[in-house]
Amino acid sequence: MKKETTYQELLEARGVNRRDFLKFCSLMSVYLGFSSAFVPRIVRAMDTKPRIPVIWLHGLECTCCSESFIRSSHPIAADIVLNMISLDYDDTLSAAAGHQLEAIRKQIMKDYKGEYILAVEGNAPTKDDGVYCMVNGDSFTNMLKETAADAMAVIAWGSCASFGCVQNAKPNPTGATPIHKIIKDKPIVNVPGCPPIAEVMSGVITHLLTFGKLPELDRLKRPKAFYGTRIHDKCYRRPYFDAGMFVENFDDEGAKKGWCLYKMGCKGPTTFNSCSTVKWNEGTSYPIQAGYPCLGCSEPGFWDNGPFYTRLADVAFLGTNTNADKIGMVAVGAAAAGMAAHAVGTAIQKNNLKDETAKKEEG
Amino acid sequence: MGQLYEEQYVWRMPVRVYHWINALCVTILFITGLYIAAPVLSPSVGEAVWYHKMAWFRYIHFATAFVFIANFLFRLYWALFGEDKYGRFAGFKPWSPIWWGQPFKDQLRAYFFLKKEEPNYCGHNPVAALTHFLFIFCGSWFMVLTGLAMYGENNPGGFTDSLFGWVVLIFGSSQSMHTMHHLVAWVFPVYLILHIYAVVRHDIVDRSSVTSSIVTGYKHKVEECPEYAD
Amino acid sequence: MAKRIVVDPIPRIEGHLRIEAVLDENNTIQDAFSSGTMWRGLELILKGRDPRDAWAFTQRICGVCTTVHALASIRCVEDAIGVDIPTNARIIRNLMNATQQTQDHLIHFYHLHALDWVDVVSALSADPKATSELAQAVSPSWPKSSVGYFKDLKTRLTTFVESGQLGIFSNAYWGHKGYLLPPEANLMAVAHYLEALDFQKEIVKIHAIFGGKNPHPNYLVGGMACSIDPDSDMAINIEQLNKVKQIIDDTNRFIDQVYIPDLIAIAGFYKGWLHGGGLGNFMSYGDFPESDVDDFSSLLWPRGAILNKDLSTIHDVDPRDMNQVKEEVTHSWYSYAGGDGAGLHPWEGETTPKPDAVPKMPYKHLDTEGKYSWLKTPRWNNNPMEVGPLARVLVAYAKKVPMIVDTVNYVLKTLDVGPEALFSTLGRTAARGIECKQTAGFMTHYYDQLVANVKAGDTQVFNNEKWDPDRWPSDCKGFGYTEAPRGALGHWIHIKEGKIEDYQIVVPSTWNASPRDGNGKSGAYEAALKGTPMADPEQPLEVLRTIHSFDPCLACASH
């Protein structure tokens, strides 16, 4: 059961010759943003390593991250799943069911203790013992902890696993909790986005395979290679932002001319993601290019930073939804009214004092 | 515990200069800040160097922000090390029960018309001191830290981001930080209303020429100085 | 002696589904229980929010049918606030919907369902030459069918299997006697599994062009935001349209030359396996409006219901009627303020979870006498209904929609079976293919409509009239529907002072996978499993087949 094959052998078996293989490696290095000096290293990595087992768990989620993953174009998903990693457990793609499927998970955890990758899509409900997500009669939360215990590293796919996403939006009825708040003793890579871009997902995996280590992460545990800068700073509409040329209404003249969507609520200025560089669906487009303001879907708590079509987010204040400007204007009004009332009070008091003094002087 | 009836030099030059630079900066920051959030001027079309309206507003906001920060830091220095009886923070100890004692209560009661005789101070009265602390001191720190954290975001890993990037973790996301920067911005106009009202009122009630004092430095007819101000 | 088997997790679906089946001494399924084991509370999360944002929240109910909730949601909000959308927006939405159906069905057939019929390990003993001949016979003009192509694939497959790391193919039921395809057909199917995986990602580029991305393309209340201007290099112009056209042509080619031939070839071997018919009640809300969404006569997919397999009577369906569509929670982990027994119309719907009714974990069996699922139980005039491709095809067939009648007859004739064969697991799977061919055709149809409309000078995609909530009624209700890949989907909203007061969603998979109702009547999954003989209860291949034929989506179903 344990004769393991290297990528190169597999690729050869697939009819990929050495030349194509080298071409693939150099493309990959370009894609990952490394100089051609890295090519030999990629070749070596692919040449010698057996396929890393991956257990891909699904918690509270919409499975969009899987859907996005299978849209990967370089490398294509089939290559990753069949040739680069060994995707041994994944509810959405696995052939086996029920206890046969569970048996695989247990087997991998045993045979590859400390050597497998745990990929998690979705997150875990922590309220009410976790009854809001159950697998095989137990809570997903338990399953997650159990599977993470012997993992080499954890990849948190999507905004659900990374930050909580939609089910964790107020009032978070199930206590949905992102992975890094449950698994604290393992290296975790957050790959946010609702969903993340396909090539970002495959990029994270191939980075690990190629360079033999997790990509460098930022403060929010996101790979810098894909979440290093804001969408806004590399958006092709940025010149219009700087020039103050904004779409004022959807489908107006400015919209047809591709002006900036800031006033339509675009969250590009506060969103770290690769949409404006890697783009979506093999570089076809990204929301802003199609005329839609960015929702900020790779940012923590973006659902509660709405409404989506205004620049200024709502803030919950004394049980109402309002925004900073409304609160500010009410505060200014209240201050002005208060001071006016106080002025009246002062005048009355002064008058009284005058009367009293006058009386005293009289008396 | 000075009992003064004559002209008194209260606000020394550094405090006055600080005050007016600060007032100017805050005004500019507030206006440009609101513009950044809601760019209302009609769109302009043309050569970038002339028409970069949004860029200009942001640039003015940032440039002013750095003047504001420098000025603020200077005031902190002056408060801690300046040889200035009224400009120091020395007596200001809101964490100590003593500070909340009689002078503070008396002043508050006077403001609420519960006490007829209003105390009169050379420097700040204790309620004013607390208001300055909350609105100006805390408010400025808040705006500076969130402002710099946002400013650093265009170059993650760069100088500003390395120093102030941690601030975003407090708010969870960049967008929430923007929201709070925006919300707290409103503290300044609220403060301005309270502040100007208080100043003008004191002038009328005490005839102490407080208003002009922030220009000339001199106050008149002061009866009492609080314990803490020494 | 009755024996209870449990299949949990069920793979190759969306979300978390558990099936408990009771077998008799001959291993035939006597009774079955379907339980959705996840819930996120979207209906509660939506309360108090801006109705214009609702599409994005509801879209995240499911990433597999990634546009349908967004579409139902904007239609629902537009219905409530009373805004008409421009013609181009209607066409683009229809095109995006057809794109979604086509891609979703393709993925389902090859990547979620095929392994119930195709034995990957048997493909190892296929003869490449015979496979090539088979492929050319089945699909004469599909280029990837040479001997070398299949030889190479076989080598790759052998190496893969010999590596000892079987990945997603581990521990399955290879060699099960329920698998009837010859090795060559298995090898051809594996080839198309890989080709379809590679191709599906092309189809959804249409979503990227009009909605910015896929999964989860953007939508907009009042129209779409993808401005069209043939004379702008920053809007949708001819280059973008050409790309759309190219994708549509390729898609039609793939469906015609790969999917449909495969479907017929595989079905040919299994046409004796006619289990899984189930309820016999079918319902469709209809979709693909050629004018206003409220003009039901213009729907390309008609609306209607069929009871007891009686194709001669089509019943009218009105989801706004407070008496027709109702949801019960007798066997669901929820409670209703007025008692769990009565059904509630979604405009009066309630979502109150009852977590303490879930058995203490870990459990061996659910309390199927009591509450046993996170799905509610929707009923139409108190009837459990099957929704989805089979329901739509039957309603259209009964209403004599020409293209459907032709395709259905073609498939039945080719397979040499009668119409009664449609009421089965295989019928459901075939209906999906028939429908997929149709939606691929719709893509061309809508492309042509769009181009004609733009050519006539209409480029508007958005109606700004009701964008501002100040122009909405202060209290209003709306209903939005669509025919999602898995069936009839409805969203019901109540808006008060510009905010969402209540939002209820009744999803296709809720209809199909629901636990039984207060009268003890099973939903479609449970009904379809009953009577199915199992070759080996340890290897629940038959359960997977029938359940997969519905294309379950449990994240959708419970939301």
Ligand code: HEM
């Ligand atoms: C945004 C505008 C302003 C801000 C932020 C501001 C802030 C301050 C602060 C922080 C102080 C305390 C000085 C110190 O201890 O350093 C102060 C004092 C003073 N300000 Fe302003 N100020 C503003 C505008 C004005 C204006 C417009 C006037 C004149 C009408 C004014 C009159 C005074 C006076 C008279 C004092 C001394 C009051 C006292 O005895 O406490 N200020 N101001």
Ligand code: HEM
């Ligand atoms: C009295 C002090 C200040 C006020 C009233 C103020 C006000 C504002 C307001 C209202 C905004 C718009 C926020 C939004 O909705 O996104 C803003 C943005 C900003 N402010 Fe300030 N601000 C102040 C100080 C500062 C300081 C000290 C800095 C430091 C550099 C700063 C940097 C920024 C930055 C970087 C932005 C974001 C600009 C953008 O998103 O393009 N601000 N400010």
Ligand code: NFV
């Ligand atoms: N059931 C369901 Fe969906 C579909 N089709 C939605 O309405 O899959 Ni996720």
Ligand code: SF4
């Ligand atoms: S992150 Fe978004 S896309 Fe991914 S599973 Fe969660 S809701 Fe779906």
Ligand code: SF4
């Ligand atoms: S469209 Fe959005 S991301 Fe692009 S420049 Fe404008 S605000 Fe920035």
Ligand code: F3S
């Ligand atoms: S909404 Fe998401 S997909 Fe990109 S442009 Fe914004 S981060």
Ligand SMILES: [Mg+2]
């Ligand atoms: Mg519901």
